[in-house]
Amino acid sequence: MLKRSFYLVLGLLVSTSALATPKVYIFDCGTIGLADVSSFGLTNAETDVRELFVPCYVIEQDGKRLLWDAGLPLAMVGSVAQEGDGGMIITYEKSLLDQLGKMQLTPADIDFTSYSHFHFDHVGAANAFPTSTLLINSKEYEAAFLHAEDNPVFDPSLYNKLLDTPRVLLDGEHDVFGDGSVLIIPAPGHTPGHQVLLIQLEKTGPIMLSGDLYHFEFSRLMRRTPVFNTDKGQTLESMTAIEARLESSGAKLWIEHSKALADSLKMAPFFYD
DSSP: OHHHHHHHHHHHHHHHHHTOOOEEEEEEEEEEEOSOOGGGTOOTTTOOOOEEEEEEEEEEETTEEEEEEEOSOGGGTTOTTEEOGGGOEEEOOSOHHHHHHTTTOOGGGOOEEEOSOOSTTTSTTGGGOTTSEEEEEHHHHIIIIISGGGOTTOOGGGTGGGTTSOEEEESSOEESSSSSSEEEEEOTTSSTTOEEEEEOOTTTOOEEEOTTSOSSHHHHHHTOOOTTOSOHHHHHHHHHHHHHHHHHHTOEEEOTTBHHHHHHSOOTTSEEO
């Protein structure tokens, strides 16, 4: 009887461990103010949104950590109301590295990095993580690392220290922690190897981080694509596929650049699980 009870308790412990779910930490990695949204395939009359939130995320699972997106360039930290290209107003008050430091974390504590894509507002701190294993879509790797001269939207100076970093080239979905809790899903079109992240959270419920599949809620509603996307048709196909995935998974889409969403969420060290 005692032996049977022991194995029942052991089985319960194993089962409880198997149910462990990720934690998602959100970091404020800047904002981008816009005077004109027409480059996003919208008219200025169609949305009054003029401020884009720039997030970074750390997803933690059983002692392993993934950094998803790395915000604006670190050189912009402290540059409140700095004018960027195209009339943009860039603000970035506290660097991702300092925010991680408040949680007693350093870049060495990040096991994996993965970026929805390699635009400047998503890889701004990438060079600070040269020892983390980079999980990158093979087409994005080719465009950003091998043919950057043909893709002027990429700035290699923001990620040139990753040339010799350990990496895994992805050609489809990728299970980050090997337990189905965090999946990188290809969603090309915005850039050649753009990707989104599906996370299974026990309390919050499943969420999907959008990358730049959409920038605005109106973009999603009306299926609008920025004029600077690599491939409009491919983007629309990705929208269709990702919307179907959201439906089948029951996940809520977090539009990463949505300031309204960011204002409704709590930043790190708070976490969602």
